[in-house]
Amino acid sequence: MSSKIKSVIIFVSIALVVILVYVFFFKSAPKQPALTSTVTGGTAALPGISPSGANLGTDVNQEFLALLLNVKKIQLNDSIFTDSAFVTLRDSTITLISEGNEGRPNPFAPIGVDEGDQNALPNTSQAPPPSGGTSPIVQ
Numbered sequence: 001m002s003s004k005i006k007s008v009i010i011f012v013s014i015a016l017v018v019i020l021v022y023v024f025f026f027k028s029a030p031k032q033p034a035l036t037s038t039v040t041g042g043t044a045a046l047p048g049i050s051p052s053g054a055n056l057g058t059d060v061n062q063e064f065l066a067l068l069l070n071v072k073k074i075q076l077n078d079s080i081f082t083d084s085a086f087v088t089l090r091d092s093t094i095t096l097i098s099e100g101n102e103g104r105p106n107p108f109a110p111i112g113v114d115e116g117d118q119n120a121l122p123n124t125s126q127a128p129p130p131s132g133g134t135s136p137i138v139q
Contacts, residue, residue, distance in 0.1 A: 080086055106113075
């Protein structure tokens, strides 16, 4: 390849890397609208709001009232419960039966500390392991 083509490819590659770095690291995310909206129109007789619409409370009360009125308008479609896919579902619950001897009473206690001896520490004054590299098992 000629040096002119190589330089064009290098320039395009560098420009592409710079654009990708800008898009992923420096460009701010677009502003998303709030998930809640305010209710305009009639007022309800709730604490903090007078019948004339004057605010007797704080802005937090107004936001809560608007959210409460929005929740009141929610209607759920219950047609999924009559759908054939939902009706054919079967309960396959497995009941687990405990044998009563699983695990330690306190799994975070040091090894060698029994249930009745919670304040005792394991015996750390043992002889060094034999030269074979195995240590004796303490129970």
